[in-house]
Amino acid sequence: MLDVQNTAQPTVTRREDYVAPAWLVPEIALDFDLSPGETRVRAELSVERNGDSSGPLRLDGDALVPAAVRVDGADAEWRMEDGALLIDLPGDSHRVETEVVIAPERNTQLMGLYASGGNLCTQCEAQGFRRITFFPDRPDVLTRYRVRMAADKARYPVLLSNGDPVGSGELENGRHWAEWHDPYPKPSYLFALVAGDLAANRATFTTQSGREVTLAIWVRERDLPKTDHALESLKRAMAWDEQVYGREYDLDVFNIVAVDDFNFGAMENKGLNIFNSRYILADPDTATDHDYDAIAAVVAHEYFHNWSGNRITCRDWFQLSLKEGFTVYRDQKFSADQGSAAVKRIEDVRTLRAAQFPEDAGPLAHPVRPDSYIEISNFYTATIYNKGAELIGMMATILGPEKFRAATDLYFTRFDGTAATCEDFVACMEEAGGIDLTQFRLWYSQAGTPRVTASVTHEAGSGRAALNLRQGVPPTPGQPDKAPMLLPLKVKLFGAESGREIAPEQLVLLSDSEAEIAFEGVGERPVASINRGFSAPVIVETDRSAADLGFLSGHDDDPFARYEAMQQLMLDTLVESVARGRGDHAPVIDAVRHTLHDPDLDKAFIAEAVLLPSDSFVGDQMPVVDPEAIFRAREALRRDLGRELEADWREAYEAARANRFEYSPAAKGARRLKNVALGYINASGAPDAASLAFVQFESADNMTDRQGALATLASGTSEKRVAALDIFYNRYSDNALVLDKWFTTQALSSRDDTPQAVEALAKHKDFSLANPNRARSLIGAFSMNQRAFHHDSGSGYRFVADQIIALDKLNPQTAAKLLPPLGRWRRFDENRGERMRSELERIVATPGLSKDVFEQASKSLD
Template sequence: MDIARTPSNPAGNPEMADAAVEPVDPATIFRKNYTPPSWLVPEIRLDFDLGTELTKCVATLKVERNPAGDGDQTLHLCGDNLAVMSLKVDGADAEGWSMSGSNLLLPLTGTSHEVTIETHLHPATNSQLMGLYASSGMLCTQCEAEGFRRITFFPDRPDVLSKYTVRMEGDKETFPVLLSNGNLVETGEGEAGRHWALWDDPWPKPSYLFALVAGQLVANRDTFTTMNGRKVELAVWVREGDLERTDHAMRSLINSMKWDEETFGREYDLDQFNIVAVSDFNMGAMENKGLNIFNTRYVLADPETATDGDYDGVEGVVGHEYFHNWSGNRITCRDWFQLSLKEGFTVLRDQMFSADMGSEPVKRIEDVRVLRAAQFPEDSGPLAHPIRPDSYQEISNFYTATVYNKGAEVIRMMHTMAGPEAFRKGTDLYFERHDGEAATCEDFVKAMEDGAGLDLAQFRLWYEQAGTPKVTMRAEFDQSEGAVTLHFTQKVPATPGQPSKKAMPIPIKVALFDRDTKAHDGEKLLIVDKDKAEFTFKGFTRPPVISANRGFTAPIQLDAEQGDDDLVFLAANDDDAFARYEALQQLVTRELLGAIENGPDEKRRTAIADAMGAVLDDTQIDDLMRGELMMMPAVTFLLELAAPADPVALHDARERLKGYIGSRLRDRLIALHERASAIGYSLSAEARGARKVKTQALVLLSAADAKEAAARAEAQYRAADNMTDRQGALMVLAGIDCPARAELLEDFRKRFEGNALVTDKWFALQAGSLDPMVLDTVEALSNHADFTIKNPNRVRSLYMTMAVNQPAFHEESGRGYRMIADLVLKLDPLNAQTAARFIPALGRWRKIEPKRAAMMRAELERIAKAEGLSKDTREQVTKSLDG
């Protein structure tokens, strides 16, 4: 795209329009104040003289005045921790330039110029892992969202798209591999053992998609022939010794390329596609054009070191970043408020891909579990925001479950309302209209309206309003008419800055089951678009059983006002896998919340155990689905329904129910474990399912008969020929006081000594265990020789795992809260992005009973008083206290 665009607004929705500029607090950026850039940069050349301690960068920018801009003659160039070593305009030393904070202001006349800037970078000391930094002797970059300004001065905003030419030169022994975006054009030898490479990317892109990697790497290579017969060279680059663990990543890449052609009609557009695995990385992966940089955990996988979940993670993230080539790169965001334009759409695409590669119903359940555990709490807390935010202070704080996961659910609702064929027409139109542009969420919605034939005027509220809608459904049966009427109400709760909300269109799929035949006459799609709505269906001699929100068609909290008998019926008979899962979850949730107030309900507990027994015996479902049905709702989700509550009491009630089920079903769980243990290792659905139910059986048994579970877990660990079985067994043992616990934890550490990803698992297994002394363990592990605060994976493996371990984090003295606050204060100066991600755990204090809430708030206040706090962390803390 050559100029910034103002999106069309045919629906006349003022909230979707671009407002005029208004004076604002400089600390806060508002979406309504967007203006196109005054200057564009059609081309940029970057020349790097590489070194770990010192890298020199010379950037040559061809700048042109933007006819759609505001006429400002000053070129505004963003910088962060940079000094100007040299600045020239059209070959002559620049005059009249100045610094405004960290940014460079360069007054220019005329309509076009060539601006050349030299900067010096220090990768080895860049602990923030943004811009150009060193990781184990390798140089790499991370530029999303605003890391490019740590490399050179540039209008670092996503609506400035440029064609990049990159030349890198460095010591050949230190940096034998030189990679950047686009296609490799030329290589050559320099003097004194140096060499160079020239890369050219023919597709204009924003600066956040720039990437560079230089280091000692080896590649797993393959090719892919696109649907139009073009051959693409593929490579997955890793450290020596990791090559044998890259086959799954390569298969996932090839499958992604083929799937995107077949499902969305998207063909890859370069001659090369490179993936690089990096051990020091703030995020999961980055979709830089043609050069995806990944956290090693989403590249490296083999049976000995990776669980089935790790395999799924590699496949999903490789797919996600590849799909960004069109939904993010070829069409990018106009500004960062539109982040869900690329992330929400791409998450939906990677979910669809993973569902097609494996089990669609299991994938749907997994995605909903993540949404409920991560996004629902966010949507009801002080950090709640719409999927398209209205303001921010630090954009890194908006890489959230709301933008990603809820954003995907919003687009999935369009898919549900349109149907697959019409949805494809809408996406085809979107890609056709906006290829090469920096677009907005409104552009996507308008393309879906025009291409899919939907009226989305009211639906736009999903982009504007935060909060998870609360929907109730009540069935009223009229015997004389043989009719049932479904009465729905919806309410979108108040969130910070949005005290009152409008009703939104909510697509809900339902089926009405005959109690005698246990069948229904087809699924129906209802659109609940008012505060109150009702739908009537005839032809019944007795009240039907209602299966609602089948497939989780809307990201809502649904209270179906159904009795236990109806839930038991659905858990046993529903033909929608998610609805069957949901009925069992609702039964368990009802029991756990009731137990906190009134103690266990024996009739309901019996019904739950009987329903779980039916799951164990059902030969019509596979073990992958059986494993899902055996899992209980997370305490974080329960807190959303019970708040303010005692999270430890909820956890204890959950453990007691697990023990009850384990006791009632002991023999069947043992039989299931033995049956599953007889199935050998492979990546087939049968074998993966067997490993899943094996561990779930141990989880339930451990709460009922710790000695029996410990013996079986120890045997499973010692016999294991794969990480899934070994880690599952050790996870159970880590929470049981038995002789094998310490022995096998040490065996695990020694067996995989030197493997960073498995060492992360070792830390996490202990930080997430049910051991009552877990905080002592975490404290000891923080001083372990293998722990480093400089590696985000290692920090997350220990402290983030503890922060979601309910009895540990919420230990009654407040020690868990203090440990997280201490970590934030220590980590913030080193890596603000990672530090800020620990704040939401403390920020949920309003959901917790008063005594613990006061201690959580006190730790936030302690953090807030710290001098020199990064804006990443300060924004999170301030909103958590005041939101």
């Protein structure tokens, strides 16, 4: 029987309404008859009533129609409600069988089972499994899976799923089968299946207990040479997790498959990670140093999930940061151990400030543990991932290394094989650390970025000094009033005259709205180094002068604090320039000159330190963002830095000109500084700058140098600009990942005609909204180009809104991820703000809008 009911308005799911599942599914057997046009899925579920719960068995479904439903071998009575299959069951345990037919090749949402590049693959997080078969699709239902697949052998010679292989064989009519068994209970979002014509780069890894694990990265055969870096990164990650966390891999095989069409970066499915190909494929000619680093980080991240996400999963989706924040923290520390820890910390904080701080300050602000959602995929955000990682880092700082390791050991032991909560994790920190984190829990429930005001007083005669601190958290949607947070701030004092340490580093736990930290025996005016290492994810405002910041940028012994002082000096100068039309550039020029010639600094750090803050970060410091004024101020400072230090930039450039490709910290640092120097030479207006860039573009033996030169040329007016873009396109037109770089480089150009150029690129024969990477490479990149996107004509807003509406019909998840820049309309002048708001209203009014985009757009209008 069939009784379909439709919900008129999107349903809001609230954390406070959590109820344990009425039925559990200890075992499931899945049988797939695979074909791109018609795949038949048979499921056999062993179900058990959960305690004394009542109510029917509810099996979630999305666009599924039952072909058969049986209970204990007999046809069953059933009904449909909001896409779910409901069955009234009399006893406490039953065997339920269902059968559905799905069409992977028509699945443009890329959730569930879909086709990509001639292969079939799955993506089930967060709620994609319900697009494959009927099941209680929630993370707190943990099940052991047995999966059998049958398919045409010529078309799909490789058949993979979770766990370990247990059998395979031949069938009639050129078909074959394979069976996999995962012995570890897992939620449905971790299910994975891949069928395709793939080749494997194989290796083995011997665990600390002596078990040999077979590793394989599966790609198209032509891409095999580009998988060595990913495979080596996997082995390093496995060894690191054993050494640092004591976590050993638990299956006999570990497979990774790379696909071209993927909504995310990668997915940690148990034993079968599915990756966006951009995070697997690399060689010097097609991947930048940033790509290499990102591949290592993402491979490590997904592997680390085996324990922080798979063996221990999250009870409900409100606990998403339990697995993602913790695992981001783990992959950040892994990456820091592979190269420069200081540069890695700078990169992580830059990402946090570029993505999460604006999120915290906008209409989509939400706590690390949200209270409600309409569409859970909208909460795969920088707040959940990056701010969530900072929370783990703060607890690690408060506990110290030994107690933090003891706390994570306790967590892994106590909750192995369960679906846990953020509270469970914090409780382990308390127990092993012997501390009370009651106030710290506010970080999970309060949205917003805390602001800390710091000032130093000094009594020269008495030798007394005091660091005065005040904190506050601004209002966010639904949370107008905030309690003081627990802020772990590392601080140190230097002498303004001597430059020596006058008060050693200490950890200040700021728990009140105001506090005073006293120092004795301070014989000279102190300069405070605050939030060293970015020990807390806060905004710090101080009364330090340009001279003090210049001093710290050259003498602070904490690398991040040194970088931070330089950035603050640059930021203050730019904000003043926007307000007054011109700022004093001399202190910045002197500080950059000193940094360039400091023999104790590595080139990677120098390159990061001398870069100006981005246009958008400057705008974040202003009550009303003025894109044109910020652009002019930043270009003026870049020009003066280029002209005044031209000889220094050329010296740095020439020192690295002969650097041939090698993936090592030193070689990466040399390339990074060379390309930064090239940018400043170009900014100086030097007549040979375009020629210098074009020679680098033509002679480069690696993508980092080639794209660095192309980016310099793409923002200029030289005739070599067009030539370079044409050469790049013709050379890489058959490589989708590199062609994404071609689109992105033009979308980020600072030229006056960038809005028009991007609209033209959206009509290019190689542009398609159907591929998430391509959509992000053009539309996503353009919306991050502050000046171009916010052109006062409103053309950028209209263009992006058009693309979101079109993409929503194909892939709502990717469309929703492109919307947040429009939601910042309150931060801009009335003309721009009204135009952005108008586009949001047009999106909301679009018939048939997905709940993904509706939630983002409607919240942005509130």
